Amino acid sequence: MSQVSALLWKDLVLEFRTRELLGGMALFSLLVLLVFNFAFDLRVDNLAGVAPGVLWVAFTFAGVLGLGRSFVAEKDRGALDGLLLAPIDRGAIYLAKLIANVIFMGIVEAVCLPVFTAFFNYGSISLDILVIALLGTIGFSAIGTLFSAMTTNLRARDVMLPLLVFPICVPVVIAAVEATALAFSGGLAGNQLRWIALLAAFDLIFGILCFAIFEFVVEE
Amino acid sequence: MSVTSLPRTREVDRVAPSATPLIDRVLQGALLVSFLASLYLAFIYAPTEAVQGDVQRIFYFHVPMAWLAYLSFFVVFLGSIVYLWKRDQRWDIYARCSAEIGVLFTTLVLITGSLWGRPIWGTWWTWDARLTSTLILWAVYVVYLMLRSYSSDPARGARYGAILGIIGFADVPIVQMSVVWWRTLHPAPVIQLEGGGGMPPQMLVALMVSLVAFTLLYAYLMRQRVQIEQLRSEIQQLEESEG
Amino acid sequence: MALTSVSAPETTTSAVTVEGLTRRFGACKALDHLDLTIPWDQRIAILGHNGAGKSTLLRIIATLLRPSSGAVVVGGLRLPEQAGAVRAHLGFLGHQTLLYEDLTVRENLVFYGRLHGVQQPVLRADELLGRVGIAARADDRVRGLSRGQQQRVALARSIVHDPQILLLDEPDTGLDLAGADLLESFLRDDHGQPRTVLLTTHNVERALELAARVVVLWNGRVALDSPTCAISPESVARAIRGES
Numbered sequence: 001m002s003q004v005s006a007l008l009w010k011d012l013v014l015e016f017r018t019r020e021l022l023g024g025m026a027l028f029s030l031l032v033l034l035v036f037n038f039a040f041d042l043r044v045d046n047l048a049g050v051a052p053g054v055l056w057v058a059f060t061f062a063g064v065l066g067l068g069r070s071f072v073a074e075k076d077r078g079a080l081d082g083l084l085l086a087p088i089d090r091g092a093i094y095l096a097k098l099i100a101n102v103i104f105m106g107i108v109e110a111v112c113l114p115v116f117t118a119f120f121n122y123g124s125i126s127l128d129i130l131v132i133a134l135l136g137t138i139g140f141s142a143i144g145t146l147f148s149a150m151t152t153n154l155r156a157r158d159v160m161l162p163l164l165v166f167p168i169c170v171p172v173v174i175a176a177v178e179a180t181a182l183a184f185s186g187g188l189a190g191n192q193l194r195w196i197a198l199l200a201a202f203d204l205i206f207g208i209l210c211f212a213i214f215e216f217v218v219e220e
Numbered sequence: 221m222s223v224t225s226l227p228r229t230r231e232v233d234r235v236a237p238s239a240t241p242l243i244d245r246v247l248q249g250a251l252l253v254s255f256l257a258s259l260y261l262a263f264i265y266a267p268t269e270a271v272q273g274d275v276q277r278i279f280y281f282h283v284p285m286a287w288l289a290y291l292s293f294f295v296v297f298l299g300s301i302v303y304l305w306k307r308d309q310r311w312d313i314y315a316r317c318s319a320e321i322g323v324l325f326t327t328l329v330l331i332t333g334s335l336w337g338r339p340i341w342g343t344w345w346t347w348d349a350r351l352t353s354t355l356i357l358w359a360v361y362v363v364y365l366m367l368r369s370y371s372s373d374p375a376r377g378a379r380y381g382a383i384l385g386i387i388g389f390a391d392v393p394i395v396q397m398s399v400v401w402w403r404t405l406h407p408a409p410v411i412q413l414e415g416g417g418g419m420p421p422q423m424l425v426a427l428m429v430s431l432v433a434f435t436l437l438y439a440y441l442m443r444q445r446v447q448i449e450q451l452r453s454e455i456q457q458l459e460e461s462e463g
Numbered sequence: 464m465a466l467t468s469v470s471a472p473e474t475t476t477s478a479v480t481v482e483g484l485t486r487r488f489g490a491c492k493a494l495d496h497l498d499l500t501i502p503w504d505q506r507i508a509i510l511g512h513n514g515a516g517k518s519t520l521l522r523i524i525a526t527l528l529r530p531s532s533g534a535v536v537v538g539g540l541r542l543p544e545q546a547g548a549v550r551a552h553l554g555f556l557g558h559q560t561l562l563y564e565d566l567t568v569r570e571n572l573v574f575y576g577r578l579h580g581v582q583q584p585v586l587r588a589d590e591l592l593g594r595v596g597i598a599a600r601a602d603d604r605v606r607g608l609s610r611g612q613q614q615r616v617a618l619a620r621s622i623v624h625d626p627q628i629l630l631l632d633e634p635d636t637g638l639d640l641a642g643a644d645l646l647e648s649f650l651r652d653d654h655g656q657p658r659t660v661l662l663t664t665h666n667v668e669r670a671l672e673l674a675a676r677v678v679v680l681w682n683g684r685v686a687l688d689s690p691t692c693a694i695s696p697e698s699v700a701r702a703i704r705g706e707s
Contacts, residue, residue, distance in 0.1 A: 082562075
């Protein structure tokens with residue numbers, strides 16, 4: 001799949017060269033943390049219940065921002081046609097975009113999480129958290145990449161993308177928040193495993209489904 | 221016949237204005253009968269529930285409507301798959317109409333759930349598993365209808381709708397599972413009495429009849445709605461071929 | 464480099480066969496039961512007023528659009544079922560350059576080369592850059608090039624995989640003078656063999672110059688179909704206006 005790597009290289013180079021997106025996403029995630037601090041007045045007694053949710057709101061809101069831009073490079077100058085003219089599987093285009101989106105969202109999370117632990121003096125960066133973040137990001141991006149391609153052509157695209165992504169991704173949010181809460185508070189390992197399994201199942205099912213269905217989004 | 225006279229309309233060509241096909245009349249009749257029966261059974265025949273009182277009778281409508289919502293969205297799912305496979309516009313019409321009816325029923329499920337919960341728990345809403353999953357389902361299919369109306373090209377709207385119809389329904393079991401697990405971790409007031417252990421036979425009968433009544437309602441609404449859409453599509457094709 | 468499911472060009476009757484092709488966009492019919500057959504190695508110019516269906520026809524043959532109804536066969540392969548196989552042998556230049564503005568000229572060509580499975584994409588890119596006369600700007604971002612220069616790079620992009628069939632949608636718009644002269648050289652493949660070329664244009668003189676056959680579309684149908692030697696520019700212009 002050298003074509004997937006060619007596509008991925010192109011997306012990574014474009015982003016790192018222009019840096020339009022990453023900086024904005026990262027800053028936005030920090031601003032979300034800031035707003036939540038005021039909204040919930042996060043003192044110690046509230047913290048354990050609320051904090052994991054705050055973290056994932058920051059991740060997903062910043063994520064949606066990034067997903068909305070993921071096909072923008074192709075929209076200018078009609079470059080999507082360029083990809084569609086190539087004798088490659090449509091799914092390869094999806095896969096490359098998905099990996100790129102996971103990487104970008106991952107970078108933002110890597111910035112946001114340490115700041116979170118510092119701001120609220122809560123939470124930790126452990127292997128558990130990394131696995132949960134990765135699985136959650138993959139699930140969210142799998143759905144988001146598909147719908148981002150779809151909304152690029154729609155009126156009111158900025159509104160439609162979150163409306164499409166968030167309801168479908170509810171299981172990801174629930175599972176990620178619950179698993180994160182258990183990881184932070186050192187709760188029952190069995191429960192945590194259950195949520196991680198749900199995330200993995202979601203990723204697998206929708207990764208495959210979206211990969212297969214992507215060609216119907218881009219054909220005309 | 222002289223060439224200058226206007227062609228006369230033959231008797232057989234005139235369509236009687238109020239002719240309804242047999243199947244629609246059968247449906248209407250069955251619908252009337254089953255709804256009357258289910259109203260009687262729900263309000264008079266079924267015993268009053270011990271704990272909740274008469275308010276519990278909403279159950280005989282709330283549960284079948286939830287069932288119908290899932291049926292509607294399953295039809296959307298099927299219609300979407302067949303449409304993407306065959307590109308036959310009829311299947312897209314089935315999907316879209318079923319989605320509209322499904323959103324209607326889902327809204328009613330949420331409203332009846334709310335009306336049920338209020339006298340019992342004192343709140344207009346409770347985040348129990350069923351209501352929560354129904355709310356998410358409602359959101360997904362309302363977005364489906366928005367997606368269809370925001371697409372300027374109908375063929376594209378049909379295609380995008382089909383994609384959401386498939387992904388949305390595939391999500392349903394996973395949403396259920398995640399919400400139920402969430403609820404077992406953080407329990408909250410439960411809104412309904414599941415069939416389970418102690419439902420007396422009279423209640424079961426009332427429930428089943430109500431289920432039949434609502435299923436007939438779905439079939440009736442679908443027929444009406446699909447006919448309207450098909451007429452609309454025919455008109456459009458006529459307009460195009462003249463252009 | 465014959466098409467994969469065709470043993471040699473001579474064994475299929477034509478490069479492109481279009482039968483009863485119709486394409487609708489909402490209520491508007493861009494192509495209306497169009498019939499057209501294009502033999503191998505022919506250069507055909509397609510003209511018509513704006514909205515006559517030229518770009519739509521090209522995009523359908525290029526596999527970017529699906530027909531609403533009708534049959535399209537390219538090199539013996541049916542569209543849309545075998546669109547994937549067809550793409551390897553088509554080159555397309557549309558209204559937009561399809562280039563990534565923040566990549567350099569060379570990076571764009573190498574990228575497209577890799578996508579199209581070109582064996583040595585970097586070598587191929589440099590060779591093409593020389594041919595279009597833009598080697599000096601190879602390491603500049605596309606964003607900094609003039610429209611004419613970008614169009615030349617786009618032309619290079621369209622033949623990076625040396626396709627047998629070339630589809631050019633108004634290639635002369637935006638091309639600077641030097642580029643317009645280059646166009647002729649692109650109408651032959653790497654070995655100097657003629658490609659099958661479909662080009663659309665508004666310029667009647669250039670069409671008659673470059674092509675062996677001219678077709679005029681009117682409201683999605685063929686209004687005129689003639690070898691260029693047998694027709695005058697005035698007749699073509701009249702057909703474009705919908706007269707005669």
